Amino acid sequence: MSTDVKREKLSLSQFIMKVVNGSTSGIIVAVIPNAIFGQIFLNLIPTWEGFRVLYELVQIIQLLMPVLVGIGVARQFNLDLIPSLSVGAAAFLGSGNVINNAGMWQLVGIGDTVNAMLVSGIAVWFVFLIENKVKAFVTIAYPTIVGAGAGIIGYLTLPYVSSLTRLIGNIVGTATELQPIVMSVIIAVIFAILILTPISVVAIAIAISLDGIGSGAANLGLVAVVLFMAMGSHKAKNEAGITISIILGGVKAMMPNFFKNLKIMIPVAICSGIMGALAPILNIQGTPASAGFGFAGLVGPLVAYGYLEHSAILNIIILVLVYAVIPFIVCGLTYKFSRDGLKVIKDTDFEATI
Template identity: 40%
Template sequence: MTETKQSKETVGSFTMKVLNGSATAIIVSLLPNAILATFLTPFTSNTIVASLLHTVTVFQYFFAVMCGFSTAKQFNLGYIESACVGGAAFIGSGCITAVQKTVNGTTTTAFQFAGMGDVINTMLTAAAAVLFIKWVGNRFGSLGIVFFPILAGAGIGFLGSLTKPYVSMITTGIGDVINTFTKLAPYPMSILIAMSFAILIVTPLSTVAISVAIGLAGMGSAAGGFGLASSATFLIWATLKVNRPGVPVAVFLGAIKMMMPNFLRHPVIGIPIALTAAISTLSVPILGLQGTPASGGFGLIGAVSPLASYNAGFHNIPVLVIVWLVIPFAVGYLMKKIFVDWTKICKPEYFVSHAE
């Protein structure tokens, strides 16, 4: 059941496995909705299209289960243990809430989805479940099928649900700091928000959750979207020659967080990412581009941020294409040449992805 081949685990290797497992889960859970939702929404009058839209929307809510399972498989755990880690992560994520309903005088408890949950607490809960399972090892013997679901699954999941409110405070605190940027003048505000979101997208923090939580709207939302677009365009150029074609394609389609382990291992890559965002986002105050709290955390994913600018009243499509695609790709290419090819500040191997 548990892994038979023992290897010495360090804090660094353990952390990287958790991050790689989480990055894989993010790719799998978010891409279907991110790509299809924007294009399916106008056709929801069709029953089949509406059902498909509901499907991809619900699919992303299982991120926590996927995160736990894929993290467990990073440690070569068996299927029973992996399922327990997935269940623990699901509970610890906080994506399910209990709702009291009263019908005909009778009060019952119902459970409903509350989004994806807290990404950081999901990862911490999955890591705790893995640690518990590795610590127990084969002590349970054949009774592991009984004790692992109770202790590693429900037990660790319950502990994760207790830490969730406190861990969420970290995300909220960071969001409050970013929100102060909106009180600045348009140009520095746009640059600071874009740089912040460009970096946040390659960390465990959810840019969508932060954008919605702090109500990032107007130019602030557009700047956040530019930060994500800029991060994506630079990483596409940087990963192009050192990975299989699927990696830059996945980054373009929205799986930027698959580079999270690379950033945490080599933080210096944040410099060209931030500079790409700082330069590209100048289009926001110049053209007065707008967005919504939801669009601020997506960027080019599903063309959500560009479409938000269009829906906000900027209907010049050729200009939108130039500012959202041409400029970020051009600046990202220039940053790649400067930091990777010319100065060698960022080595090509920094961008090799292990999340495939």
């Protein structure tokens, strides 16, 4: 009896989305400890030297990102252990985060996340090609063909992919410096809309190294869309658990509502644009790791706190205003105006589909 592996046929778009979703899981595991605690530990070093060790440890976890991306992608396709580890190895090779310096191998950051994602997809494809042909040579074939083979391809594509991602990051960074308010509005709106699609805003922020004011703007844009969609859920009389889950980071659950009525994009753009403009005005900054989180897990506010230069009390007041009070007012007014004035939305547009 044949024991060939039977795989579900996937379209190109389905395959890509699995790669993106798996990559996002790996990215989140890698960046969350540093995103939440990194800046806190750094600021507390003067009070106790032990915080320096803790700061270094959460930094080290982040260095594992390429491997975690590869394993995350492999899990999306339900690969077995050795194939999954081989995909992780290929992603590590393709990330370029290890260099040889005078005969010594050195880690130089998280590497190129986009290329790690690309190589992970290629490695999974290699697994599909050989999994029914190498059953007696699993421990040899997968590490060699998938790990090293796909990794070599990633090594070759790395300079080109890195050049492209650096170019995008430099364009965004330069534009934000030249036109901080305009670019902050644009970034906030883009991230707010993308969070309502299958695209991972966390992966994008990491890929283009979105930091500083640009990261803060993306963060505030996400705060706006989360509160706006939560208000819609409440007005639609969804179960309280659904509304709470949106606030806690489950806003992607509202994707079906968004695609059923794309006019929702109009109020989302209004409220997120207003919030994004506050980033350069109030010096709300962030890192590539924090840009895609909004206030989920308090990642955005905690990182932003480290960039504010006022007294502790004033810093906290500013964060409460920009992450809670102002967005609540802005989203409430925008919702009412969009429903009763522009008439582009109705309360029923936000009825839960899950």
